[in-house]
Amino acid sequence: MEELGKRALTGDIRAVSRLIRNIEDQVPNTHEAIKHIFPFTGRAHVVGITGAPGAGKSTLTDQLICSIRAQNKTVGVMAVDPSSPFTGGALLGDRIRMLRHADDPGVFVRSLATRGAMGGLSKAVGDGIHVLDVMGKDVIIVETVGVGQQEVDIINHAHTVLVVLVPGMGDEVQAIKAGLMEVADIFIINKADREGARKLYKETLSMMDMGKFPSGWRPPIVMVESNLEPHTFAKSVDELYEKINEHYVFLKEHNLLQERAQLKVQTEINDALRSAILEPVLSRLVESGEFDQMVQKLMKKETDPYTLADEVAAKYLIK
Amino acid sequence: MAKKIRILLAKPGLDGHDRGAKVLARCFRDAGFEVIYTGCHNTPEQIVNAAIQEDVDMVGLSCLSGAHTYLYPEVVQQLRDRGVTDIPVVGGGIIPDRDMQPLYDAGLKAIFTPGATLDSIVDWINNNIAAKE
Numbered sequence: 001m002e003e004l005g006k007r008a009l010t011g012d013i014r015a016v017s018r019l020i021r022n023i024e025d026q027v028p029n030t031h032e033a034i035k036h037i038f039p040f041t042g043r044a045h046v047v048g049i050t051g052a053p054g055a056g057k058s059t060l061t062d063q064l065i066c067s068i069r070a071q072n073k074t075v076g077v078m079a080v081d082p083s084s085p086f087t088g089g090a091l092l093g094d095r096i097r098m099l100r101h102a103d104d105p106g107v108f109v110r111s112l113a114t115r116g117a118m119g120g121l122s123k124a125v126g127d128g129i130h131v132l133d134v135m136g137k138d139v140i141i142v143e144t145v146g147v148g149q150q151e152v153d154i155i156n157h158a159h160t161v162l163v164v165l166v167p168g169m170g171d172e173v174q175a176i177k178a179g180l181m182e183v184a185d186i187f188i189i190n191k192a193d194r195e196g197a198r199k200l201y202k203e204t205l206s207m208m209d210m211g212k213f214p215s216g217w218r219p220p221i222v223m224v225e226s227n228l229e230p231h232t233f234a235k236s237v238d239e240l241y242e243k244i245n246e247h248y249v250f251l252k253e254h255n256l257l258q259e260r261a262q263l264k265v266q267t268e269i270n271d272a273l274r275s276a277i278l279e280p281v282l283s284r285l286v287e288s289g290e291f292d293q294m295v296q297k298l299m300k301k302e303t304d305p306y307t308l309a310d311e312v313a314a315k316y317l318i319k
Numbered sequence: 320m321a322k323k324i325r326i327l328l329a330k331p332g333l334d335g336h337d338r339g340a341k342v343l344a345r346c347f348r349d350a351g352f353e354v355i356y357t358g359c360h361n362t363p364e365q366i367v368n369a370a371i372q373e374d375v376d377m378v379g380l381s382c383l384s385g386a387h388t389y390l391y392p393e394v395v396q397q398l399r400d401r402g403v404t405d406i407p408v409v410g411g412g413i414i415p416d417r418d419m420q421p422l423y424d425a426g427l428k429a430i431f432t433p434g435a436t437l438d439s440i441v442d443w444i445n446n447n448i449a450a451k452e
Contacts, residue, residue, distance in 0.1 A: 014403075017374035021451065025322045088323070089348035095369060096358035102365035108372055111355050115321065 001029040005036035011135045013108065019131050020110055024124040026275075034127050037134045042261065044076070044133040045248050046140045048154035050120060050180070051164030053146025056190040058097035059227055060164060061143050063234060065101050067241035068139050074106040076132030079143040080122050083113040090114075094143060108137065119153025120144040126157060126268055150179035156267040159260050160247045162240075164188045165204065167196030181207065184219045185247050188240065192223040217250055281316050322450035327375040329357045329366045331394065334384035339411065343379065343440070350441045363393040370398065370406055377448045380410045388418050392425035399426075407448065411435070 004022070007015030022030040047064075049057050061077060068075050079094035090113035101107040110132075112122040121144055122128075132140045144154050154161055163184035187204055189197055204221055220243050224236040251257045285291040294308050328344050330337055337359050347354040355373050357366070370378050378398075380391055391410045398406060407428040414422070414432050422430055428447070431440055 013371055014374075017372050018451075021325075021374040025450070083353075084348060084351075087349050087351045088321075089351040090353045091344050091348045092353060092355045093358075095355060095373075099357060099361065099365055102357075102368045103362075109369075110372055113323070113353050115323075 001027075001032040002036050005033035008033070008131055009037060009040060009134050013135075016108065016131055016135050017110065020112075020124065020128050023127045023131070024112065024115070024122065034130065037130055040134045041130045042133070044129075044137055044140045045160070045244075046129055046133075046142065046158045047244055048142045048144065048158030048161045049164065050144040050147050050152075050154050050161065050183075051188075051190075052148070052166065052169060055146070055164040055166045056224075056227075057143050057146070057164055058094045060162075060188065060190065060224065060237065060240075061094075061141055062098045062101070063227070063237040064141065064241060065098065065107055066234065067238050069101075069104065069106060070238075073138035074136065075101075075108070076135070076137035076140045077107070077109040077143065078112055078125055078128050078132070078140070079109065080112045080114060080120070080125065080145050082145050083115050085116075088115070108132065108135070114145055117153075118151065120147045120151030121153045121157070123271070126264070126271065129157060147180060152180060152183045153267075155183045156263050159251060159257065160185045160244050162186050162188055162244070164190050165200060166191045167194045167200050169200075185217065186240070186243050187219055187221040189221060189223045191226060193225040193229075197223065215256055216254065217247065281312065285312070324352045324377075324444065324448055324450045325355065325373060325375045326352050326377050326379055326444070326448075327355045327357065327366070327370050327373055328379045328381070329361045329369070330359045330381050331361050331363060331366060331390040332382055332384055332386045333360065334382055334386075335359050336383045337381075339383070340381040343381070343411075343437070346437045346441065347444075350444075352444070363390060363397050366394050367397045367401060367403075371401065371403060374451065375406060376451055377444065378406055378408045380408065380412075382410070382412045385413070387412055387414055388421065391422055391427055395426040405451070411440075 004015050004019050008019050019033055049061055051057055058079065065075050081090060081092045081094060083090040092111035092113060094111055095109060098109055112124055114122050117123050125142060129140055142154060142158060161183050163180060165187060189200055201221060201223065208218060222240045222243055225232055227233040297303050298305065326347055328340055330340055344354045344356045355375065357369055366378065378394065380394060382390055387410060395408050409429045410422060410427050411431040414430055419430055429443055
């Protein structure tokens with residue numbers, strides 16, 4: 001497994017894609033490969049792109065890849081789509097929009113299914129970013145599933161978060177609600193040629209006029225019109241990329257990159273503890289049949305979840 | 320540990336008739352597979368690169384334009400040229416009987432023609448394709 005990590009460091013595409021696959025499948029010992037590459041991480045600029053289903057995230061990502069490649073930087077993309085809660089299957093369709101980059105060796109695109117994760121990402125995204133980072137990608141774009149109001153896990157992984165809005169999704173009260181609207185470093189009003197775009201722009205603007213920006217960064221709003229006009233679309237996305245770079249420079253100049261990195265390592269240690277401590281206990285309970293017994297006891301109201309959890313904790317935790 | 324069968328579904332060549340591919344994509348989703356659908360007008364190069372980057376267990380090709388005798392073997396050959404021997408290629412579409420054997424000879428693992436039921440395709444995958452170790 002460490003071998004896979006070593007090969008990923010050299011940019012070996014098969015090693016990289018297998019490693020991401022093993023992370024997704026939670027293959028035992030995959031952690032060994034991550035241990036090997038971890039010291040080399042932290043070089044890439046991680047850009048998150050999030051918004052409602054059909055807002056245009058994949059299409060924007062596709063054009064953004066062009067803007068980034070035009071500056072001779074390499075790109076890694078992780079695009080997340082939902083898994084079925086019923087069958088566990090998934091239809092991953094983000095690549096359809098990014099087809100033209102399939103032949104470009106400077107671009108690596110990977111589709112991931114959420115596999116039950118609720119925050120708009122897949123559990124594999126955190127380590128997946130590390131893998132794309134050490135394979136040498138300059139910019140990593142993480143495209144979330146189509147989100148509603150509070151699937152905002154992306155803030156734990158990205159340096160720059162783009163929130164894509166489209167006209168016609170609700171009144172100005174939506175704009176002052178907590179959650180998604182708070183996490184943007186840059187707002188994109190996509191499909192801005194449609195009716196309601198000016199109104200949405202004004203609402204977003206007035207929402208921000210009420211806000212405070214302790215870091216000193218006030219999220220800009222970038223209007224992007226239909227991709228059916230390729231030239232104006234490309235020009236808007238070039239402007240968007242300028243804003244993304246401005247934000248990155250801002251983070252660096254104000255020592256805020258560390259703060260973002262800290263969010264990521266906090267998430268990572270949380271996940272790692274969970275998989276090192278909670279998951280082995282859970283799987284032991286399931287294997288021994290104790291888990292089923294607990295479920296039955298709860299169904300009969302013989303006890304409650306907290307008492308059971310205390311009992312398990314007393315058994316496994318040294319106080 | 321939760322292994323999932325990952326399948327790349329693509330339409331190579333100049334053919335916009337994607338109803339069949341979309342029905343299959345949906346059917347594979349319901350069978351519990353992860354399907355990466357790359358849409359229409361793919362070149363063999365794009366399909367091969369996508370298959371490698373996505374580390375899939377199988378490539379499914381759909382083509383209704385009549386160019387399958389060129390495009391399907393081309394995908395198989397380019398995978399081989401890239402040193403990829405563990406991703407089987409399966410094809411479907413309007414394939415005349417006389418083309419079947421040449422396609423198998425070119426390295427396709429299975430060919431499904433009109434009349435093949437969705438269940439029979441899913442069964443074939445479950446019996447012949449394993450999620451990679």
